[in-house]
Ligand code: SF4
Ligand code: SF4
Ligand code: SF4
């Protein structure tokens with residue numbers, strides 16, 4: 001079985017979260033998933049461009065989707081919550097509003113493209129459940145993550161707003177738990193499971209966001225988690241790279257390793273932490289993982 | 297008979313504690329039915345508010361198992377199904393002061409709302425004599441925002457408000473400001489907009505809680521994007537939020553992708569970046585997360601992307 005997707009990496013995968021690019025490719029290869037990176041994709045706008053120009057925000061993402069449509073695949077896959085949201089928002093707006101779609105297409109026409117609406121936008125997490133199947137994933141597990149206690153931090157944009165995302169109930173999603181359990185890990189219950197990481201306002205609301213980061217690390221720590229796992233590189237960056245800044249606002253030790261979803265999957269597939277670039281995180285995740293797992 | 301275990305956070309003015317009730321499950325009821333049944337059949341001292349029972353008065357919102365719901369229009373079965381449980385925990389709305397049990401205080405919120413002048417500041421066009429007329433199309437602009445029933449659900453779920461009660465405005469207050477700013481009969485939109493900007497407009501986290509939970513499906517986050525655009529149109533560009541947004545906007549136009557290395561400098565300026573972001577930057581460089589020498593190359597098709605920018609400008613004018 002080979003699944004083929006058009007792949008939208010998003011800007012962070014090219015720089016600050018290159019380890020997610022590395023681990024996504026490794027895991028896709030090991031699972032037999034073919035990812036065709038869009039040639040000439042642009043940044044999705046990351047929830048900022050629409051504050052300046054809503055129509056432009058829709059247009060650049062219509063272009064991204066149109067690039068996928070011209071590849072003749074049925075789905076465009078991302079590994080970032082916010083990219084998924086931005087692309088799906090643009091798509092939904094155009095699919096619901098014929099006039100807007102026509103207007104966007106006037107612009108795209110000048111760029112030699114057409115948005116048709118034939119490609120679905122999905123996230124790796126959903127694709128694993130919907131297309132690949134948990135049973136098939138389980139068959140690929142060579143190092144079950146027995147004893148590893150993971151805290152699943154969804155990040156808001158993988159579930160909200162539900163009229164755009166709609167994969168599962170936004171008030172009590174289970175997809176992360178299903179995948180983590182298929183890999184043999186144990187999921188801990190913690191208050192901040194569906195919290196916001198604050199990343200999109202880390203500049204204007206630095207103080208508030210650092211407090212949130214501290215709470216988001218402490219909550220799973222108190223619940224006994226070995227690490228946080230997230231399906232979003234932006235959540236990962238906020239919780240990991242800013243953790244030392246957040247620590248300054250707290251007396252208690254907030255230390256909590258934060259890994260990407262594909263890294264967790266890769267470990268269970270027997271790929272080494274180095275190959276998954278887990279050594280690249282600011283808060284070293286390897287000791288916590290080594291304590292519980294026989295790592296490759 | 298199947299029983300539900302309902303834990304309710306009680307507050308007597310001094311102490312708060314959780315009280316447990318066992319209630320027989322009945323199919324096809326609402327959350328408000330559950331609260332009313334407890335009060336009528338088990339505990340007349342339980343305090344909560346409700347009136348219209350038709351999602352109009354906005355008085356019955358509560359937190360259940362971590363999310364805010366309007367009690368009268370929320371099917372009990374939906375909630376049980378959402379959390380896959382027969383155990384429900386009720387708490388008063390978050391980000392409000394509590395008077396008793398599930399009853400919250402609205403006065404300070406209404407006081408805060410006056411900051412945005414939640415009334416029409418009449419323009420030149422109308423008068424007492426000729427009235428203040430509006431076209432159907434103009435009216436449609438205020439149709440959605442006037443659906444707000446002031447239930448407080450959005451405020452209860454707002455992640456920025458949770459860490460910034462004094463500084464930030466409740467989403468329903470932002471909605472109210474929006475409603476007057478887009479009202480064609482209002483002659484001074486900037487008087488509603490200025491206080492919005494001054495009360496941390498750019499601190500919205502874009503978390504989507506408000507818009508996801510509002511029982512009236514008011515497009516709150518689209519409104520926030522509109523309010524931000526409007527402040528920039530008013531010339532308010534010299535702030536972190538606007539600069540951050542323009543960094544993305546301009547990078548996509550120039551290269552197609554974001555230059556993460558330059559982002560802090562574009563947002564905060566060189567001096568502020570040097571003061572606050574250096575440890576962060578060093579950390580990122582050390583782990584290979586930022587390569588200061590890596591400048592994104594222009595993507596293939598950048599000319600086409602720029603055509604989209606040109607076209608968007610044409611559409612605007
Ligand atoms: S949201 Fe981030 S990762 Fe996604 S394309 Fe935009 S800047 Fe990039
Ligand atoms: S938690 Fe933060 S970065 Fe992650 S999806 Fe939500 S807002 Fe975006
Ligand atoms: S905006 Fe929606 S959630 Fe907020 S108070 Fe009004 S009706 Fe309630």
Ligand code: SF4
Nearest residue numbers: 454500501503504506
């Ligand atoms: S999107 Fe903004 S206003 Fe809405 S709940 Fe989140 S922080 Fe609050």
Ligand code: FES
Nearest residue numbers: 349353354356368
């Ligand atoms: S009782 Fe009036 S809105 Fe629920």
